[in-house]
Amino acid sequence: LTGELPFPITDCSDGSSNEQCRLKFKPGTLQLSSIQTLQQCHVDVKKYKAHIKSMHEPVMTSISHKHKMIYHYLPKSASSTARHAMFDHLEGKDYALPFDTKMNLVTTHNYAMISFIREPLKRFYSSYDEAFYRMGPWMGEGEIVRNQPNLRLHYQSVKHKIDKYPYLYEGMKEINDFRKMFCPKEVLDTGVFMA
Numbered sequence: 001l002t003g004e005l006p007f008p009i010t011d012c013s014d015g016s017s018n019e020q021c022r023l024k025f026k027p028g029t030l031q032l033s034s035i036q037t038l039q040q041c042h043v044d045v046k047k048y049k050a051h052i053k054s055m056h057e058p059v060m061t062s063i064s065h066k067h068k069m070i071y072h073y074l075p076k077s078a079s080s081t082a083r084h085a086m087f088d089h090l091e092g093k094d095y096a097l098p099f100d101t102k103m104n105l106v107t108t109h110n111y112a113m114i115s116f117i118r119e120p121l122k123r124f125y126s127s128y129d130e131a132f133y134r135m136g137p138w139m140g141e142g143e144i145v146r147n148q149p150n151l152r153l154h155y156q157s158v159k160h161k162i163d164k165y166p167y168l169y170e171g172m173k174e175i176n177d178f179r180k181m182f183c184p185k186e187v188l189d190t191g192v193f194m195a
Contacts, residue, residue, distance in 0.1 A: 134155075140155050
């Protein structure tokens with residue numbers, strides 16, 4: 001990235017394929033704009049096709065039958081806030097429903113369906129931040145998972161996927177290391193995020 005090899009790498013100096021010659025860098029160390037970074041991304045549609053649900057596969061949905069309202073869940077787009085609002089204020093409940101079932105409620109039973117969207121780059125970065133946090137070494141032991149054995153077991157079952165990239169968590173072993181790295185000083189000093 002500093003001029004040693006063109007970016008993106010089309011072939012490695014030793015003749016190996018691009019897959020074997022991945023660049024390794026710590027998050028936040030690249031001097032690229034958000035758009036330049038995303039231009040380097042490649043998605044193998046065959047590998048990730050399972051991430052895109054068909055209309056017939058059930059997905060998380062919150063429904064208030066009293067108010068005839070359906071919240072169509074989009075991760076990283078105010079989904080937790082919307083679900084809490086459905087529970088706390090609209091007497092909603094969670095269901096796993098396919099999209100065509102939700103559309104049936106809209107068209108034949110006069111339900112309203114709502115959803116929230118988010119600017120795509122912010123949604124992508126928010127998703128990365130959450131994954132980075134959830135895969136940190138602090139999820140294997142320590143205060144954050146002390147009373148959450150299922151969370152600790154999940155981390156242990158997927159930990160092998162990040163062991164190949166130890167530089168991602170360099171210098172961070174506990175949740176306080178993460179906080180010191182990413183939280184603003186005023187939050188660390190006061191414990192208050194937004195006054």
